[in-house]
Structures are given as C-alpha cells and as structure tokens.
Amino acid sequence: MKAICATDLSAASEATIESETCLECLGRIGVEEIHLVTVIPSNVHAGMPGMDFEERRERALARYRRVxxxxxxxxxxxVVRGTxxxxxxxxxxxxxxxxxxxxxRGKSPLENRVIGSTARNLARTTVVPLLVNRIEREADDPDVLREHLFRRILYATDFSENAERAFEAFSYLRHATREATLVHVETPKDPPLSNGDDPEARLAELAARLEDWGIETRTEIRxxxxxxxxxAAEADHEPTTILVGSRGHSRLRRLMLGSVSEDVVTRASGNVMLVPPDRAA
Structure with missing residues (x-):
C-alpha cells in the first residue's frame, strides 16, 4: 500500500510523521511506501522578506525522511505549488x-469547527480514503491524541453502498484492530432495508465477519x-478512529445542508477515517 502524508512543515503536522506508534500502525495495515507532500501556496514566494522557505523545507523534509x-x-x-x-x-x-x-489540531473551546481548511476541503474532495489524525491543540510541542490509530474502531453505517465500501477497509485495518463498535442511527427518513432485513440483523452479520478475524465487536442502534x-457514541466508547463512508453529495447540497460524514470529520474529538465513493460509480 502507498500512503500520502500531507505536511505544512508545522509542529502539528510533524506529530504523525514522528510518532513511532502511528508509523507502526501504518505498517501493520500494509503501508510500505509513504509519499510526503508539502504544498506551497501560490501567493507565497521564496524571495519574500523574512521567508526562508527553501532552507526550512529542505531541512524538515530531510528530517522526516530519516524518521x-x-x-x-x-x-x-x-514539493508542489497551488491550492x-x-x-x-x-x-x-x-x-x-x-x-x-x-x-x-484538536478542538478549541472557542470554536465549533475543529479542523483546518485543508483537512476540511480534503474531507469534501478526497479521491482515496482519508485519515484525519487529531493533534493536540494547546501545546508548543504537540503530540497525536490517539497513537494507536486503528486499535479501536467505531464504524458508522446507514447500510448504503458507500457505507459498505467503508466496511471493506477492515480487510486491511483488521491487522491493527482489536475492538470494533458498529453503530447504526435510525431516522424517520430511513429507506426500508432490502429483503425484509432489520438493522439488528444487518449489524449482527457485519459483527460476525469481524469476529471471524478475531476482533472483539459490539453493535449499537441509536x-x-x-x-x-x-x-455521542464516540464520547461513550472512546475509539481511536471513527470509520465512516461519504455519500458524495453535490457541492450545492453540501453547502446548503452539509453531510453526515462531513459533520463527523469536522466535529469529532479523535481521528476520523473517511472513505469516499468509488469514482467509477
């Protein structure tokens, strides 16, 4: 597997890169190749007064590479330039x-939104599964909030096609996952399930698949x-990562209503792994 690790060369973005436990977790799920990506905004130029971008960037990337x-x-x-x-x-x-x-960065008491613009925009547009790794906010030398990225997974499903696609991520996450909580939230607008299935039966079927892999699993309907x-389930169970699929709403719908996955990515206290729809679909 190949992973992109996006960094703005800040102390916060170093946390995942320099966490031995996080790197170990990535290795356990099959990542063998890591591509460091740093983006220089188009309006920033190396010749600007007081801006020694070239030297800072080279030092930081060399240190990350060694680690x-x-x-x-x-x-x-x-190293690329643009948005x-x-x-x-x-x-x-x-x-x-x-x-x-x-x-x-983690949540600020003065903010309703907890993630920066790049992470938020990636959550809306990512073309591959996205892991938003939560970092301590009020610290000069910040650390990750949940080192064991995939040890305890909270998987949220509405039984849609894309939720099933997100569940397929367990095919590799299972190598680092010990516990899983499977959550379905009922709403008055839920479409009926096919073949007369009920949510409890569907969750039980998913749980059995994980238990066959030796993952301790619980199910919950809210x-x-x-x-x-x-x-609320995150607060109750304190997972290391929430796993959720995105339905890929249109830009207009997202701006008007937002999506469940985007709200979760934005407001969660810990890590979130967002799986986008299959682009071929």
Whole structure:
C-alpha cells in the first residue's frame, strides 16, 4: 500500500510523521511506501522578506525522511505549488495512493469547527480514503491524541453502498484492530432495508465477519440526528478512529445542508477515517 502524508512543515503536522506508534500502525495495515507532500501556496514566494522557505523545507523534509525510512518505509517527497487540497489529491492520483493522512489540531473551546481548511476541503474532495489524525491543540510541542490509530474502531453505517465500501477497509485495518463498535442511527427518513432485513440483523452479520478475524465487536442502534449520535457514541466508547463512508453529495447540497460524514470529520474529538465513493460509480 502507498500512503500520502500531507505536511505544512508545522509542529502539528510533524506529530504523525514522528510518532513511532502511528508509523507502526501504518505498517501493520500494509503501508510500505509513504509519499510526503508539502504544498506551497501560490501567493507565497521564496524571495519574500523574512521567508526562508527553501532552507526550512529542505531541512524538515530531510528530517522526516530519516524518521520514516528508519521505521522501514520507502519514502518519496513531493514539493508542489497551488491550492493544498487540490494538489494533495493530484499527487494521490498520480502515485496510485491507497490512503491520505493529514494532521489536524484538536478542538478549541472557542470554536465549533475543529479542523483546518485543508483537512476540511480534503474531507469534501478526497479521491482515496482519508485519515484525519487529531493533534493536540494547546501545546508548543504537540503530540497525536490517539497513537494507536486503528486499535479501536467505531464504524458508522446507514447500510448504503458507500457505507459498505467503508466496511471493506477492515480487510486491511483488521491487522491493527482489536475492538470494533458498529453503530447504526435510525431516522424517520430511513429507506426500508432490502429483503425484509432489520438493522439488528444487518449489524449482527457485519459483527460476525469481524469476529471471524478475531476482533472483539459490539453493535449499537441509536435514534436521532446521525452526526450527533455518532459523536455521542464516540464520547461513550472512546475509539481511536471513527470509520465512516461519504455519500458524495453535490457541492450545492453540501453547502446548503452539509453531510453526515462531513459533520463527523469536522466535529469529532479523535481521528476520523473517511472513505469516499468509488469514482467509477
């Protein structure tokens, strides 16, 4: 597997790269090759007064490379210019990446939104599964909030096609997952399930598949607003990562209403792994 690790060379973005435990987790799920991507905004120029971008960038990337190679990965670095989320997605497509990782500062008491613009835009547009890795906010030398990225997974499903696509990620996450909580949130607008199935039966079927892999699994059905209930389940069970699929709403619908997956990525306290729809669909 190939992973994109997006970095803006800040102390926060270093946290995942320099966390031995996070790197170990990536290795356990099959990542062998990591592509470091740093994007220089189009309006920033190396010759601007007080801006020694070239030297800072080279020092940082050399340090990151040593750390990642020391953990046993092949490493490549990409320095590109433009809009961060577009260029990150472009590199992911160009190298055939299986996963994109972006660090995000944790929640501020004064903010309703917890992730930066690049992470938020990636959540809306990512072309491969996206891991938003939550980083300590109020720290000069920040660390990741959940080191064991995939040890405890909270999987949220509405039994849609894309939710099933997200569940397929367990085919590789299982190598690093010990516990899983499977959550379905009922709402009055739920479409009927096919073949007369009920949510409990569907969750039990999914749980049996995970238990065959030796993952300790629980199931839970909640009622209410899907995003609110998924986040309430996060507070109850304290997973290391929430796993959720995106339905890929149109830009207009997203701007008007938002999507459940985007709300979860934006408001979650811990890590979130977002699986986008199959682009061929």
């Amino acid at each position: 990642i190679e020391g953990a046993g990965f092949d490493v490549d670095a990409h 961060p989320h577009r260029r990150i997605n472009g590199v992911a497509e160009a190298v055939g990446a299986n996963l994109t990782i972006v660090g995000s 009622s209410g607003d899907p995003a609110d209930e998924i986040l």
